Amino acid sequence: MSDGGAASHPRSGESAPAPDKARAAETIRAALAEAEIDAAEPQAGVFTFDLPGERKLSTPCQLVVGDHALAVHAFVCRNPDENHQAVYRWLLGRNLKLFGVSFGVDHNGDIFLDGRLPLSTVTLDEIDRLLGSVLASADESFNTILELGFASSIRREWEWRVSRGESTRNLEAFRGWLERDGDPPT
Numbered sequence: 001m002s003d004g005g006a007a008s009h010p011r012s013g014e015s016a017p018a019p020d021k022a023r024a025a026e027t028i029r030a031a032l033a034e035a036e037i038d039a040a041e042p043q044a045g046v047f048t049f050d051l052p053g054e055r056k057l058s059t060p061c062q063l064v065v066g067d068h069a070l071a072v073h074a075f076v077c078r079n080p081d082e083n084h085q086a087v088y089r090w091l092l093g094r095n096l097k098l099f100g101v102s103f104g105v106d107h108n109g110d111i112f113l114d115g116r117l118p119l120s121t122v123t124l125d126e127i128d129r130l131l132g133s134v135l136a137s138a139d140e141s142f143n144t145i146l147e148l149g150f151a152s153s154i155r156r157e158w159e160w161r162v163s164r165g166e167s168t169r170n171l172e173a174f175r176g177w178l179e180r181d182g183d184p185p186t
Contacts (some may be wrong), residue, residue: 021045024122025067029120031127051135055173056142058183061134069116072101072135078144080149087111087149094141101134103141113137143173154178 025045032039032047039049045065050058056076064071080087091103091111104137113134117126146154154171158178161168171178 017145020119021056021065021067023152024070024119026168026186027061027124028065028070028123028127031124031131034124035128035131041162051131051133051138053139053142055139059135059138061131069118072113072115072117072134073139074101076103076111076115076138077145077149078111080145081112081153084109087145091141092150094137098133098137100130101137103137114141122159147174147177 013159028042028047031115032049037049037051039047046061048061050060051074053059059074061072061074064073088105091105100117101113103110104114106112115130115133117130128167131174154174154185155178158168158171160166163170168175
């Protein structure tokens with residue numbers, strides 16, 4: 001049976017050619033250095049670092065070079081306090097617009113971005129594109145996730161700070177709906 005010109009699959013007892021994990025790891029090291037990202041490599045092929053943002057000040061990330069693919073995992077937000085259905089519906093809709101990553105929820109309900117690339121596609125440009133997608137997705141989504149999933153906590157914090165004359169500087173992104181009566185926009 002023809003496979004349309006694709007490489008043939010190994011037969012039983014034959015081993016598949018091993019992907020070049022070392023080349024992928026070297027490419028990642030070079031990409032992180034070029035982007036001036038301070039990364040740790042706690043074990044060969046596993047890279048941990050933070051991506052700096054604007055709305056979400058820091059997005060913890062991990063790149064893992066596997067046997068066949070490069071995996072990216074990025075923490076976005078802890079389990080929402082409230083309104084889970086609206087948060088998850090919004091995340092699923094947002095997934096339709098993302099490149100290389102998608103939102104997911106772990107067993108604790110915490111929100112992550114996750115993605116995979118075949119090792120054969122790991123280049124400096126693809127790493128840059130992937131990390132750009134992680135950063136943009138986490139940063140652009142952060143305030144909406146907070147508004148949907150933590151509105152009551154944000155409102156209580158705002159009211160407490162205003163009543164004591166404390167700074168509300170880090171809550172300025174939410175000023176519009178906090179100063180109005182009612183809930184945050186959906």
